Amino acid sequence: MTTPTADLPPAADQTPNTEPNRARRRSGRMRVLAVVAAVVVGIAFAFLAIRTVGPHLYAGTVLQGDTPAPALEGLVRADGSSVDLADYEGDVLMVFxxxxxxxxxxxTTMATAAQAMDSLSAEDRDRTRLLMVSVDPSRDTAEYLETFTSFFHPNFSGATGPVEAIDSAASQYGIFYQLGEGEDYTVDHTASLMGIAxxxxxxxxxxxxxxxxxxAGDIAELLG
Amino acid sequence: MKRLAVLCCALAACGSSGDGDLVVRDPWFRAPPPFANTAAMYAEINNPTDVDDSLLTMGSPQCRSFELHRTVTSDNVASMEAIGDVGLQIGAGESLALEPGGLHGMCLGLDDGFEEGDNVVVDLQFETMGRVTLSVPIQRR
Known part of the structure; x- marks a missing residue:
């Protein structure tokens, strides 16, 4: 590649404004532009290479092993269908x-997850969903959970079920929960978000x- | 945002006595989903005076009841503690942050139409400064 300065035309005010000179000036400018473009593209590739080669540092705790996620058996959605994790294959499913x-x-967690959705690329967003499992089945209906979750993002949905099914799911996912007392009771619960790849x-x-x-960074990485 | 803070300062000044005033910055309710029963309010309360004060209670005509709560997270388990009658102390020259995942005002039994874009009248009762009335926006954040 020639250096850009070698073919630069003389400064405009010293050059007679003849047709060949104008043509030469144009081709000189084109070359400068080409070199600048090449440099910009080169820098962009260098950045991409660094990002790709450098390992992604997950903000969450990465779990080792290849055991499939526990099935969430016996839980139902607002439309009456049973939760089936096979429906989420190929996507990242956040479970809360x-x-x-x-x-x-x-x-707060729903709002954070919704903000993460907003910052994902459209393609990644389409492949990311969230399922909120109720730890308060006596007050939460599947319909209401759906209203609650979809308020934050259309890809978010809810599931509930009999206490036994919820206890079983909670235990398999390492979730603690305990109902409080009184009419307006609150529920103590593990507030971690989990990600199924x-x-x-x-x-x-x-x-x-x-x-x-x-x-968003971790989800994009899980989607690969 | 700046305009909001100024507005709230002006409102806070109305409800306080003495030379120094408590400043309530950036109060907001997280917009609750439709039919929700509860909504949390957040703000930063600054006490630039040389007198210690305490936030004793909060109330709103648009909430059946209003409680001061603290979310405590331990080993990733979140639980809520009610703040008792003693209230939350705000020492002279200090600030108190009501923020997601921490201290917050909890409005229970929401009025109909508690929606994003609306404002809610909230009274804050301070031990020294007395009552401060705010107009708190409902926002998605």
Missing amino acids: FGYANCPDVCP PDGVLRIVWPPEVTAEQL
């Missing part, structure tokens, strides 16, 4: 155990304080 009367933690493996656990940016 919460309840609709939860004033602070659950709406596109291959159906429970791959990652995010702490309650995870940020939208961290979540």
